[in-house]
Amino acid sequence: MSVRRDGSSRCAPSDAWGKVPSVAVAWRLSQESFLRGLPALTDLKLRASWGKTGNQNFANYQQYSTYVVGDASSAVQFGNQFVSTIRPSAVDRNIKWEETRSYDVGLDFGFLRQRFSGAIDWYNKKTTDLIFTVPIAAGTNFSNVLTTNIGSMKNSGIELSLDAQLLKPVGTGLSWTADITGSHNTNRLLSINPFGGSTQQILVGGIAGVGQTIQVLEPGQPVNSFLVYRQNYQNGRPVEGSYLDENGDTIPRASLNVGNRRVYHDPAPKWMLSQSSYMTYRNFDFSFTLRAWLGNYVYNNVASNNGYYQQLARSSPYNLSTSVLQTGFVTNQQLSDIYVEDGSFVRLDNLKFGYSFKYRGQTIYLFAAAQNVFTITGYSGVDPTAGLNGIDNNIYPRARTVTGGLTVRF
């Protein structure tokens, strides 16, 4: 059990101090009389904890309006002189800690003298006074976006991990140990209330292509959910500029507005899995790491920004995205849900072969390794993990690296 009192000068004076308590208990079941006799069970521990933490992970001095001095080429003329400018930054004088209350129940286990061991955890976290950079009402501050406390959200899920010695070596025979982890998280925004206003949505997620935002913070939905128009299709092809409302009826083009957009998936993966293996056989060793994300969605901004024929009318020639061959769009349709794609993938992150031998009494180790070996995904863009918060503006593929080497000791 512990209690701590933390203060941060990043927060407004009235909210600078917070208490950070935590409590944890554990019950070693494997030591209990009813389980002690089981030879295979090496360890079983049930644990639970509750705690509160604060996050002040935003820039310094947000409660003060800082002044930025303009450089020599942004000056203006007063008569015959040039005067440099200063500009105040947008300020929330009452910014405070983001607080997370969480509780966790877990089970650690071990079998066969820790040949197989691992843990399962269930957790539930509630964060209040969530800190976000959001657009604000015009005229209330010195810019159109502000870093401020905006609401509360909940994260809950399970985490699993398993360390296993799959093959036990006989002498210098084949051995294989593997670590497997998996986690599942659900995220939901509970409430938003910037400045005590009654707004029910905050539009976030700016995209390339002059203006527009593609995501929303809306109570009851995951954070950064995509907010898009529902594309209308005919004979399997999308009808340009035609969108459907919640009843499935076409919305008349003249009255299309932000109220017709709906929440459609979000960037966070529902499952994150990884597997790391290490094998040896005599003087050889082999290791690899596989990783997968399931259920993450990505907004393909490269396709939406370059995937329409009117781009050819630009003064300097520019490549179009191949999405234009499927959609046939002539004008920009950035806000269509056709560009929100499933980004689930499996990736072989790295791979290494090694061989160790002795030469004139010295140990020499030869190895070959590769990073980013392959990615299996249905996503049409370059990399499903590109971009921030699920908005992919990236045209450069991730490099595959192959290295080889020799280690000698003198």
Place this chain on the structure above:
Amino acid sequence: MNRKTLQASTVAAAALLSLAAAGCTDLTTEPKSTITDANIFNDQNSYRALLAKLYAGLAVTGQRGQFGQPDITFPDEGFTQYVRLLWEMEELPTDEAVIAWGGDAGLTELNTQSWGTNNVFPQMMYYRIFFQVPIANEFLRQTTDAKLASRGVGSALRDTIKTYRAEARFLRALSYWHAIDLFGNVPLVTEADQPGAAPPKQATRSEIYAFVVSELLAIKPDLPQVGPNSYGRATAPAADMLLAKLYLNAGVYTGTPNYAGALTSAQAVINSGFYSLDPNYHRMFLADNNTSPEIIFAVTQDGLRTQGYGCVTFLVHASVGDGAPAYGIAGGWYGLRLKPQAAAFYPSGDVRNAYFDSTGRTPAVSVMTNWGQGILAPKYQNVKSNGQPGSDNTFVDTDYPMFRLAEAHLIYAEAHLRGGGGTDSLALAYVNALRQRAYGGTTGNITLPQLTLPFVLAERGRELLWEGHRRTDLVRYGMFTGSGYLYGWKGGTELGIATLPKYDLYPLPATELVANPNLKQNPGY
């Protein structure tokens, strides 16, 4: 270590630790090395620098020349520039200009009066206006008598700051005028509203009109005197010009016109004696237009020191394609051409269209995005009146003439014709003065029966082509929307069709309606 020493050193350590701990509990120390509103005004030059930011808000896009530290956050910084947006919103939906850039979402809808609430151009303009206003408000809050006294500001600086305060109020009034002209009913936020407060309530066009007029009347005596130090700054004639334009359009803003006020204000500008018509029409749009005797209020630009991809840099580049070096820049942006109606504004003999470029081109624009169609009008150029190029071949020296004397002449004539007083002879003389400059003699002079309201509108088109006034003029004449005047690409067809009256106003941004639940959207959207 024996027990006693251990005990002593433990006690000493504990004492030291507790001392250290006590020293670390004060969180209210203000930052010393970062500039914040707590210490910026210790430097007395800061008042001028903050006022300069208000002017710079019209001229550039941020705190770093070219781009890099934008004032408002949108994907393309150059697009967010004040005058560029104002010009696009005042010229593209009219009979004067058409832009070829089909790739920029929302821009072609400006050509055709078919924008929706999601269109980013009105959205960026709205946030630009409401970037200027809070900073003007902050300037006024930081320069109250009480604040200046508490900082020990001397009387000489205080007198200067009185002038600065008047200029800040002028720039705020200018932005609010643009706001009611473009958007109608917007919130009225003054220095009484602290930053970070709850979303503001929506005010009406009439309330803001009354506020702007009262502000301009109050500040006139305190504005800088016209002279060598006032170029690029607001002066009393600039305030009179703004009042003239407000009064002239008062029928649109409030329902009650004030042509007498427009006439009086225009007359005051003409009679001030500070300005005269520039004998060289074209000089007013060239790199040395700061030497023109006619420009009353300019947004200044400089190729080396006031750099940005908006304002006149945009106008010079976008009007040009091949052959850019002749206009003082390295390469054109292949954007703007005349709509067919504007190409036909000028009969022969009028020098005001001498810069039109129709080599290999016809006036008809059958495809808006086809750069090869339509007559070019590189009115703004980065060369001086002696033919020498400006100081930089990307960023121009040419200033943007927001108010100039010729417009005061035309306002007098129009206000007179609309019953605002004045005399026929003076109205005719003022118009003929412009015609004499245009024709290099009296061959273009008109007679009194020819001086009609339609003539004045046409003359405004000829004199003030591409100067950011056209939409306001057409709305005042009731010809911007509707079927009365059909022109190229109005409503989306080549010859023009009637558009709905809702397009007389731009919509409040959809994002703003979400962020501020107090706002009601303009009718029809």
